[in-house]
Amino acid sequence: MQMVCIVCPNGCRLNVEQTEEGIVVSGQRCKRGEAFAIGELTDPKRSVTSSVRTTVKGYPVVSVKTDGEIPKSKIFELMDMLKNVTLHEPLPIGSVVIGNLFGTGVNVITTTQMEETDE
Amino acid sequence: MKYDVVVIGGGPAGLASAVKAWQGGASVLLIEREAKLGGILKQCIHDGFGVVRFGEKLSGPEYADRFVRALKETNVQVSLLSFVTRIIKQDNMYVITYVCKEGVQTVQCDRIILATGCRERTRNGIFINGDRCAGVYTAGSAQNLVNMLGVMPGKRVVILGSGDIGLIMARRLTLEGAKVVGVYEAKPTPSGLTRNIHQCLKDFDIPMYLSSTVTRVFGKTRLERVEICKVDEHMRPIAGTEEIVEADCLVLAVGLIPENEIARDLNVPIDGKTKGAIVDQNCQTLVDGVYACGNALHVNDLVDYVSESGETAGASAVKNHKRDLREIKTVGKLLYAVPQRLDVNSDVDGVIMYFRASEELSDQRITVRADGETVFTKVYGKLLPPEMERISVDFSKAKSLGEITVTLEDK
Numbered sequence: 080m081q082m083v084c085i086v087c088p089n090g091c092r093l094n095v096e097q098t099e100e101g102i103v104v105s106g107q108r109c110k111r112g113e114a115f116a117i118g119e120l121t122d123p124k125r126s127v128t129s130s131v132r133t134t135v136k137g138y139p140v141v142s143v144k145t146d147g148e149i150p151k152s153k154i155f156e157l158m159d160m161l162k163n164v165t166l167h168e169p170l171p172i173g174s175v176v177i178g179n180l181f182g183t184g185v186n187v188i189t190t191t192q193m194e195e196t197d198e
Numbered sequence: 199m200k201y202d203v204v205v206i207g208g209g210p211a212g213l214a215s216a217v218k219a220w221q222g223g224a225s226v227l228l229i230e231r232e233a234k235l236g237g238i239l240k241q242c243i244h245d246g247f248g249v250v251r252f253g254e255k256l257s258g259p260e261y262a263d264r265f266v267r268a269l270k271e272t273n274v275q276v277s278l279l280s281f282v283t284r285i286i287k288q289d290n291m292y293v294i295t296y297v298c299k300e301g302v303q304t305v306q307c308d309r310i311i312l313a314t315g316c317r318e319r320t321r322n323g324i325f326i327n328g329d330r331c332a333g334v335y336t337a338g339s340a341q342n343l344v345n346m347l348g349v350m351p352g353k354r355v356v357i358l359g360s361g362d363i364g365l366i367m368a369r370r371l372t373l374e375g376a377k378v379v380g381v382y383e384a385k386p387t388p389s390g391l392t393r394n395i396h397q398c399l400k401d402f403d404i405p406m407y408l409s410s411t412v413t414r415v416f417g418k419t420r421l422e423r424v425e426i427c428k429v430d431e432h433m434r435p436i437a438g439t440e441e442i443v444e445a446d447c448l449v450l451a452v453g454l455i456p457e458n459e460i461a462r463d464l465n466v467p468i469d470g471k472t473k474g475a476i477v478d479q480n481c482q483t484l485v486d487g488v489y490a491c492g493n494a495l496h497v498n499d500l501v502d503y504v505s506e507s508g509e510t511a512g513a514s515a516v517k518n519h520k521r522d523l524r525e526i527k528t529v530g531k532l533l534y535a536v537p538q539r540l541d542v543n544s545d546v547d548g549v550i551m552y553f554r555a556s557e558e559l560s561d562q563r564i565t566v567r568a569d570g571e572t573v574f575t576k577v578y579g580k581l582l583p584p585e586m587e588r589i590s591v592d593f594s595k596a597k598s599l600g601e602i603t604v605t606l607e608d609k
Contacts (some may be wrong), residue, residue: 083393083395083396084393085352085393085397087249087393087395088246088249088391088393089393090391090392090393090396093390110591118259125397125401126245126255127373128243128245128257129243129374130243130344130345130348132348136340137233137234139346139347139348140345140347140348141347142243142257142259142345144243144245144257151401154373155373158373158374158375160503172259172260172263182296188219190243190257190259191240191263192259192263192266194234196233
């Protein structure tokens, strides 16, 4: 089967075959392509970026991301979890908002440096 | 007040140029119209920024934060919520008038760096007819609503334009619960990266329709329906192919144009192809003391190069010399090349040039010549107009620097 690697902007077109010896990948320009293809067939994962609500002045919402990849099938479950998060104080960039997602060890962290403003 | 350098715009180009100018010993004022620094990166919460510069995938706000931190280590003065209304030249100095919370302010400076970024093409720019209803947004406005204000622009969304911004908004709106009916693209091929088509559309089963565009919008107060048309190879709608799609939101991701209102006031000559100022390798425009960088100069694909040109402008804005400019002529299938001039009285080794091909091309060779002598050449297997290329040219090895050309031709 054909697949496009999404690891980097190169977007290598991969040929992936399921053989008796296992999954054989060709077309990748680096090793990450092979790992991506095998992952896509066995346990597809994605990083997620989104935002959460806050009550801090000047920040109706603040941007967040997963600091690693989570199972693709859990993306909308994560979005539902983020809907229930509200931050009440200005947090430094990189603060953990939700820890250890789905037992994967991956956290949701803030990606904006929040500052107290009088705006 | 008098500064050596005033930077207009606090996005990635402005931040990088202000830091560099300060490091070069200049007194610097940075004028930003918004309440926070970072420019458009603040709302680009997706990741993929900084791969070239930092070797890691950062989100937009994280990328901006690194430069805001660097700026805080300097004595650059920052004036937020400030809008430049007028610049004039008086007694060999620039006099800048801007409006801010304190009222109308005036500062003087020797050098100006224009880091004003770019603007989105709007509904008027692409001639969509129909009702004047709410619910039609540029992709950047929709992104601002969702990512900065936490407000959804609609529930059932049509996206016009398959560039990366359109694709990324399709995913973002889907994640936040909207139904994205489809991404429509007038060209026969998608404009965005293949990677984004997969991770933004295919992952979420969002359909893309090529050679199709929005020709009309309907809605009494709020958008209710859009008319979609197939287009021919000249991107003209084909009669009889009209189709009505229900939607309460139309997101337009149909191109970016450098913002150069201030440059025009200063009579800075503009390149008709880039829509930005004509500059030399130091990002100085044809008007002495006025520099342009980042997306105000030409629309970049990667923020890493926006920062790079900001640094070039900042570093050179502290130098003082009489220029001797030579035109860099483009030959062949080049959409454009930047810089358009070479100042032979300043450093000519390691001149960074950016170019785009005018169409999709295979097996091409780019050659830079000075008086017929080749000073740089490189072969490309494939070139696409949406993908900007960067080369570093050493003109110092040329015997003479009279006529300079950049040629893109078949290998």
